Amino acid sequence: MPKLLVVDDDLDMLALVRSALEKDGHQVDTETDAATVQPARCQLYDLLLLDVMMPGEDGFSLCSRIRAEVDCPILFLTAKAEDAALVQGFGLGADDYIKKPFSIAELRARVNAHLRREVRQPTSTLSRGGVRFDMQAKVAIAGEHTLPFTKGEYAICEHLALHAGQVFTKEQLYEAVFGFDAEGDSSAIAEHIKNIRAKLKADGLSPIETVWGVGYKWRKDSVL
Numbered sequence: 001m002p003k004l005l006v007v008d009d010d011l012d013m014l015a016l017v018r019s020a021l022e023k024d025g026h027q028v029d030t031e032t033d034a035a036t037v038q039p040a041r042c043q044l045y046d047l048l049l050l051d052v053m054m055p056g057e058d059g060f061s062l063c064s065r066i067r068a069e070v071d072c073p074i075l076f077l078t079a080k081a082e083d084a085a086l087v088q089g090f091g092l093g094a095d096d097y098i099k100k101p102f103s104i105a106e107l108r109a110r111v112n113a114h115l116r117r118e119v120r121q122p123t124s125t126l127s128r129g130g131v132r133f134d135m136q137a138k139v140a141i142a143g144e145h146t147l148p149f150t151k152g153e154y155a156i157c158e159h160l161a162l163h164a165g166q167v168f169t170k171e172q173l174y175e176a177v178f179g180f181d182a183e184g185d186s187s188a189i190a191e192h193i194k195n196i197r198a199k200l201k202a203d204g205l206s207p208i209e210t211v212w213g214v215g216y217k218w219r220k221d222s223v224l
Contacts, residue, residue, distance in 0.1 A: 002115050003027045003044060007034050007062065008051035008077065017049065017077075020104045021111060034062040039069035047114055049098075052078040052089070060092055067093035073114040073151055077102075090191040095152040096178065097188065113179040117155060128161035128218060129207030131200070142203040152177070153196050156189070157218075160208060165220035167211045 004026050006017050014030040021028050031037055034050070034057040042048060048070070050059035057065075063074055076089050076097040089097060098110055126133040132141045138154055140147045149157065155177045160168070168176065170186035193216060197208060209219045 001025060001027050002046040003029070004047050004049065004111070005029050005031065005037075005042065005045045006049040007031045007037060007054075007059065008049075009033070009054045010051070013051070013077075016104075017107065020107055024108055024112060026111075026115075033057075034059065037062060037066070039066040042066050042070045042072075046072050046118065047111060048072060048074045049111070050074060050076055052076050052080055052085070060088060063089070063092045063094060071151075073118065075110065075114065086187055086191050087194075090150075090188075090195055093150050095150055110178070116179055117151075117177070126158075126161060128164055130203070130205045131157070131161065131207065133158050133161060142200070142205060147199055147203070149196065149199065150192075152188075153192050153199070156192055157196060157208075160216065160218040164218040167214050167217045169215040173216065 002025075004021060006014055006021075006028060008014050008017070008030070009032050011032065014032070018028045018030055029045075034054055050062055052059040059076055059078070063076075067074070073095040074093065076094050077100060078085065078089070078097050079100040086097065095114060096110060098107060124135055126135065130142055131147070133139075134141065135158065138151065140149055140154055140157055156173060159173065159176050170189040173189050174186070193208065197206065200206060200208070207218050209217050211217060
């Protein structure tokens with residue numbers, strides 16, 4: 001049974017989210033005060049849902065404080081859909097966000113999509129464009145060190161590298177990586193790609209190419 005933690009100061013929202021996710025068989029714990037949430041506690045969960053706008057410590061601050069010690073997906077619940085807010089959230093290590101107001105169907109679909117991705121167990125390795133993918137450990141390695149990808153960033157890179165030369169739209173990438181059946185969130189993919197490129201650039205690597213007006217691909221000449 002997956003264990004989820006939802007942090008939000010709105011008691012009605014917590015009750016709604018908890019009821020919806022428990023129907024899918026998840027164990028859902030809730031917390032109203034982000035400042036009381038410690039990294040050691042978060043390590044016990046399979047997924048975290050954090051509200052962005054809370055009094056005291058907000059969701060961005062909580063994510064920043066715990067991310068280095070927490071390996072599970074982190075999703076934001078947010079009414080802030082501006083580009084600057086999305087850039088900040090993904091830069092702090094978020095895997096996805098759900099815009100308020102949201103439907104219960106969307107909430108359940110997105111949460112379950114991220115949980116499904118966590119239990120996939122490919123066992124092979126793959127080398128593409130100076131990056132070695134360990135698909136069992138879910139890490140990407142350049143040279144002698146592990147690239148600091150979030151789970152979402154790693155999954156996007158792995159998918160593109162596995163299909164080097166093939167162009168994917170933002171919507172196709174979102175569905176392929178997160179498994180959400182509805183229209184993918186292009187803003188999420190675009191921000192993930194920006195962060196991925198910055199981390200690859202630090203190692204002198206640039207295997208991801210933008211195909212203007214279409215999407216992204218792992219360059220075919222970066223296969224070896």
